[in-house]
Amino acid sequence: MAQTADRPSSMSTYAVAPASHLVDGREVTPAITRRELEEREIRAVRERRRRELITHNAARVAVFIAVLVGWHLLAARYDSNLLPGPLQTYAGLVRSWKLISAGAVATLVEIGLGFGLGVFGGLVLGSIIGVSKTMQGVLHPFLVLYQAVPKTGLAPMIVLILGFGILPKVVLAAMTAVFPVLENTIIGVQRVEEDSQRLFRVLGASPAQTYFKLRLINALPYIMTGLRGAIVLATVSVVVTEFVAGRIGLGAVMMTGYAQLDTPMVFGALLALTAIGLACYFTVCLIETLVLRWFNLELPAS
């Protein structure tokens, strides 16, 4: 097993370090005290960690560069309208920057609105279902059905009803983002320690107080995990709806490029979309960290 703790593993061996001892009848003073030895080991561990960090990051960068070079070499064998390389993709991004940046703004707004709406809905519904056993019993089969249905398949329907504007994208994003928040809120609201519940009851807390001061706070780590799932799903469904109703957004830009066989633009738009996806995801991760730290809750593993 790799030793990951900050203490050297051999520390316990030096529990008693004599200032001097007898070897073959002669008094010998150790050249190094126990304390110095420990410090030396700690320093060695730190040094090794630092070195590992550098090598790991170097390896990560190397992987990235290798992928880029591999892509470049692969793309060099094809026509740039079939498979553009990294350079052509960059060129496409620059050339169609106006289109792509406008699309990126629209996509970002749609993701944000859909995500916000979905999270709000998930919190409210999840709280209701989590608190009320009756509601959970009644709604359970519908929740399973809702989870299993490919909601992105609803895109054409929603586009027909709501038109080609921003609305269908927001609605579908909210519809997909709602589920992970809902599910995690139910779990979090229900998994409250029995003792805390009893304490609240004994102290005569009202249901609202129990909910806001105990259940909701207890559910926060779960809810935050749900938010992470929700932002990914919101991004996916916004893009798919833009594919179907191509007028605004990066998905529409991609479909335009696809129809005109302007593949560098498709790749450029994909690059922008990837950046947006990452930015949204890490913003949510940041919110998660801040909220959990504010409430002094533990960050979930992974």
Place this chain on the structure above:
Amino acid sequence: MAPEALVQPSDADLYRHFYDHEVREQARRRRRARIVNLLGRSVIVAAFLGLWTAAAAVYPPIIVPSPLATWRALVTEIGTLAQNTPPTLIEIVLGFLAGSVLGIGLGALVAQSRWAEIVLRPYLVVSQAVPKVALAPILVILLGYGLTSKVTLAALIAFFPLLENTIAGLRRVDLDSLRLLQSLGATRWQIFTKLRVFCALPLVFAGLRIAAVMATLGAIVAEFVAGNRGLGALLVVSMGTFSTPLLYATMVVLTALAFSVYLLATWLERKALHRYNLAAPRA
């Protein structure tokens, strides 16, 4: 006073009395819950159909057809629907198989080396956050309008949950068992086949369930983009030609298909966990 009132009930009598009371009470509660559930569920289904009918009355039938019109389309267009279901099903199955074989295989390889795993971890996180379905147009340009592009997209998005879950599962080994095997002089391969694989199974099965749902999503989106056959293509085509009843009927079939896939995956997961006597991974 009646003489029997003076007889003290024994502890056993009291116990039996309260026990029977509790049993009856529980049975009553269960019965009532069943009735409430049935009532509530009927109300929700009725409300859904009612809302749908109301929407159909408000909007022209070319935007929202009534449930009845949808049913009629389902009956009259059954040929078209039956023709377009097998391609989608094949894409889902092939994509699921390819994605899960690759995901489990690569996951097992990466998990062999702690170093590889640490180096690749940021990329795994990033792969979670990137909308992979957006690759659909690119895959179609590269691989054509046929089956290949759709299977590839389905496989690609089914791949990542399995990769992650396999790695996480193989790492999540019970430390005591590991020490025991090591102290008994087990080889690396023995530890892998006799311990790690079993510790990984719950997460791998959970990954397979997610992969099945993901493969469905991938197949549908790929058909949206490059559709000549399949249910996803039928959705887009019927939207474009304003044959809305067909669109709704297709959605019904698609829902049934996806739900069957999901139920099958959940059932297999439960069966497999039961077979190996394992607990489902905690959420």
